[in-house]
Amino acid sequence: MAQFLAAVPLPTEVLQLIVRELDPIALIALSQTSKAWRAFIRPIRHDFEQRLLALELHPDYGGLVPNWDEYYQKLTPPWDSPEWKTTKYACCGCMKLLTHMMFDNHAILRRHWRKPSVGSVEANKALRTDWEPFEPALRWQRIQDRARQAREAQRRWRRILDWRRDYLLTNPPTNRFEHRALSPTAEEGDAFRRLIGTDRRRRRCVECQRLSGRWGYPRRSRPAVANSRQLKFQSVWERFVPGLLEQLTPDRFPDYWRCIRESSDGVYLTLRVAWCDECCTWQEWAAFRDWRLYGPDYRAEDSFPPLEHVCVKCAVRPPRDQEAEARRVQNRILTFLRDSDTAWRLGFGWRWVREDLNNQPDGDKIRTEVLDGLTLEKGRPGYLDQVVVEESNIPDLRRRLLRYRDFVYNEVDEETRNELVSSWFKLWLDQYERLEEVYFLQKRLIQKLEKEPKLILNYMLERDPYYVGRASYR
Ligand SMILES: [Zn+2]
């Protein structure tokens, strides 16, 4: 110390003042430059945590600071934007910055665990350290005192935000689906600035949660699976083998039909991260042998045969049967392709076409052209009559459809048109060609998979697109 003081000709008090102006990252960096600085600063765990939380907000290390709008329930940028790929979050359990996939949704979206944006109270803590020139025990005492005071203040701010939630609960909207978002007041905005990210040091990654017994301890009693992001995919098979199979450009892919929203331009599916007992890694659930977790009837305790929480990579190691595993994973994708409802959707609208033409006085003009020879099979009870679509009758159906579409859009008056064309029928009529394209795409993909029986397995083994993280044994 004496040597150090001799090298830096400044009184200790001045040095202390300078150190107090550093940010948490620089404080630790300085403490690691020499024994003398280390003895002078004497960093405690709190300082390392503050450094990690500051790194999380640094664009070079933590990447993006997303914005989650609680009132409108909207995330900016959305999960599927490229920025998310490099976004990292801090876990003060294992003291690491980890990919966001190592955290469940709560750890990222809950108010007190979210990354605070610039200008908020928590973000300002990354600008200047709270280091003080005291003994570690006294420092720890003062840190705890400050935390206690902060918790009391936060309780008051939380009450302001709770008022809004209670108001919405006690004054329900008259229309069930009405969106009751109200813009936050200035006071509420202030409350957000004080509350977001205040408890980030308690955020834990899935690995720390596993080690602390979230899924049973000391032995795991249930599968270690955590819900991750919900992403938009063009098709269900794309979610399981991303980037492998041919896709259509968005303008050629039909919208999905939905109940309330009527349509959406993709299918929203939740990713999950799960733990493989054999290779001790966290991987996206698509890497696993068993996908029953996705079924509506999933109940881990009574599923039979028991769920196999082993990833496919482990499942093909000798002496296990690689050929059988290849068939298994291939069949899963083939099932999606074969069970898809595209053929049903192609045949969907003909019942309404028949009804329209029979009821419309103008319908006589084209009835023979469109309906002659068209057979609608009787649907199951409760189901509508359907045209059974096969590859052979697609050109004929297309000819009939084009004629009907021409009639509806060019030969009837606007009022009749609005009456005839609405809701899913409109989607069917307008996007019929796109549905056909998907039908043929699925045929092509089925043929491709049947021709190359190891395509899916090789993709899983070679590209390994599901890896999330490793075990961190402490
Ligand atoms: Zn951790």
Ligand SMILES: [Zn+2]
């Ligand atoms: Zn494995």
